[in-house]
Amino acid sequence: MSLFNRLLVTGLPLVPKPLVGRVASRYVAGESLADAVRVVRSLNEQGAMATVDVLGEEVSEREKALAAVEEYLRVFEAIDRERLDSNVSIKLTLLGLKIDEGFCRDNVERIVETAKRFNNFVRIDMEDHTTTDATLRIFHDLFPRYGNVGVVLQAYMRRTLRDIGEMPPGSSARICKGIYVEPRAVAWKGYDTVRAAYVHALEKLIVNGIYPGIATHDEYLTCRAVGLIEKHGLKRDQYEFQMLLGVDEELRRILIAGGHRLRVYVPYGGDWYPYSIRRLRENPEVARHVLRATLSGK
Numbered sequence: 172m173s174l175f176n177r178l179l180v181t182g183l184p185l186v187p188k189p190l191v192g193r194v195a196s197r198y199v200a201g202e203s204l205a206d207a208v209r210v211v212r213s214l215n216e217q218g219a220m221a222t223v224d225v226l227g228e229e230v231s232e233r234e235k236a237l238a239a240v241e242e243y244l245r246v247f248e249a250i251d252r253e254r255l256d257s258n259v260s261i262k263l264t265l266l267g268l269k270i271d272e273g274f275c276r277d278n279v280e281r282i283v284e285t286a287k288r289f290n291n292f293v294r295i296d297m298e299d300h301t302t303t304d305a306t307l308r309i310f311h312d313l314f315p316r317y318g319n320v321g322v323v324l325q326a327y328m329r330r331t332l333r334d335i336g337e338m339p340p341g342s343s344a345r346i347c348k349g350i351y352v353e354p355r356a357v358a359w360k361g362y363d364t365v366r367a368a369y370v371h372a373l374e375k376l377i378v379n380g381i382y383p384g385i386a387t388h389d390e391y392l393t394c395r396a397v398g399l400i401e402k403h404g405l406k407r408d409q410y411e412f413q414m415l416l417g418v419d420e421e422l423r424r425i426l427i428a429g430g431h432r433l434r435v436y437v438p439y440g441g442d443w444y445p446y447s448i449r450r451l452r453e454n455p456e457v458a459r460h461v462l463r464a465t466l467s468g469k
């Protein structure tokens with residue numbers, strides 16, 4: 172990333188919110204469930220599966236967490252009614268993890284139970300390192316009882332290989348690099364170091380019989396993943412690639428055309444700001460986008 176882009180990324184919180192919203196709109200389906208349904212339908216038509224995320228995190232009021240649970244129940248109904256190929260992704264701090272772990276676990280259980288009724292699946296996103304233990308506890312509690320819940324592991328976390336060792340065979344893990352700014356004591360640092368950690372983690376998932384959701388837009392890692400899929404003789408239904416809405420649609424098309432299954436993460440809702448800031452921070456062309464929006468004066 173250029174020095175100018177780096178400066179802009181540091182200054183992103185100073186950029187007016189409406190401007191952030193406009194520049195980041197490609198990463199979010201919209202504010203309503205109808206927006207998410209429209210985007211998922213279009214992705215399905217392009218041969219991609221989806222995972223729907225209700226935006227929101229770090230909730231400190233029980234009512235907000237309970238409202239999020241209700242929203243997820245509406246998502247399952249919509250997926251079923253519209254015959255969409257989509258599961259859901261959830262963030263535990265939206266569902267009350269910072270209020271009380273038991274409260275959060277009950278909320279997640281309601282979502283997983285409902286998913287089961289609809290023959291659907293719930294992916295628990297991984298947030299910053301202060302939530303990793305609780306997230307894995309909730310996953311390990313629910314998986315043996317329901318089966319239709321998976322978790323996310325972050326390649327940059329030094330603990331991840333150990334966490335993979337504790338995953339039940341037949342379960343499912345999305346492997347991603349990790350997006351939160353973590354202290355060096357808990358996370359590998361350095362671009363190539365995290366790539367190496369990703370490859371180690373992905374291979375361990377495969378060898379241990381854990382279904383991998385290979386979440387990356389990094390062409391190098393995609394190439395390494397294709398090599399591992401080949402080396403370990405994985406069939407088409409034994410893994411999937413995953414990408415974020417609004418990122419590298421060309422790579423998405425290439426993977427689908429190559430015969431791989433691919434799922435797109437589709438976030439929607441009113442609470443889009445923190446998610447959008449994280450996406451803009453990763454965008455190598457962020458300066459151009461922000462400048463263009465500023466100059467257009469809208």
Ligand SMILES: Cc1cc2nc3c(=O)[nH]c(=O)nc-3n(C[C@H](O)[C@H](O)[C@H](O)COP(=O)(O)OP(=O)(O)OC[C@H]3O[C@@H](n4cnc5c(N)ncnc54)[C@H](O)[C@@H]3O)c2cc1C
Pocket residue numbers: 295296297298323325345347348349350351386387388389390392413414415417418419435436449450451453454455
């Ligand atoms: C489906 C999915 C789910 C995820 N879930 C989690 C999670 O639960 N917890 C978590 O910590 N992280 C999650 N992440 C984020 C992940 O950890 C990385 O931060 C993110 O994917 C960027 O890493 P990368 O592997 O794509 O490599 P990078 O090196 O960051 O990106 C590779 C290339 O992709 C393109 N690119 C990447 N991001 C953008 C962007 N925002 N805008 C434009 N171009 C971009 C650029 O060309 C870049 O050079 C998820 C990612 C995906 C794809």
